[in-house]
Amino acid sequence: MKQGIHPEYRKVVFMDSTTExxxxxxxxxxxxxxxxxxDGNEYPLIRVDVSSDSHPFYTGRQKFASADGRIERFNKKYQR
Known part of the structure; x- marks a missing residue:
């Protein structure tokens, strides 16, 4: 690898802003x-809006769009 062209890779802390x-x-x-x-070490802090701790997919609090009546409306519209 060429020296001086790559960003520094280091340990950082990501913090979810909503759940801390x-x-x-x-x-x-x-x-x-x-x-x-x-652990007593100091790390750069990166704040994020969403992480696996607050994302609905990972927390199980996901909302699904309701399909109530859509099939009936389709069948009524196309006389099936």
Whole structure:
């Protein structure tokens, strides 16, 4: 790999803004904000709006569109 052209890969903390859930992972994202975690180390902090802790698909609180009456309306419209 060429030197000086790749972003720095380091451990960062991603924090879900809605649930305050935090996790450490590797990233090239840059942040001026830092946070001290339970292990005593200080990491750059990246705030995210949605994570697996708050996304409806992962939490099981997903809403499905109701299809009530659609089949009946289709059949009535096309006389089936």
């Amino acid at each position: 859930f935090k996790f450490i992972t590797g990233s090239t994202r840059y942040s001026n904000e830092t946070i001290t975690m339970e």
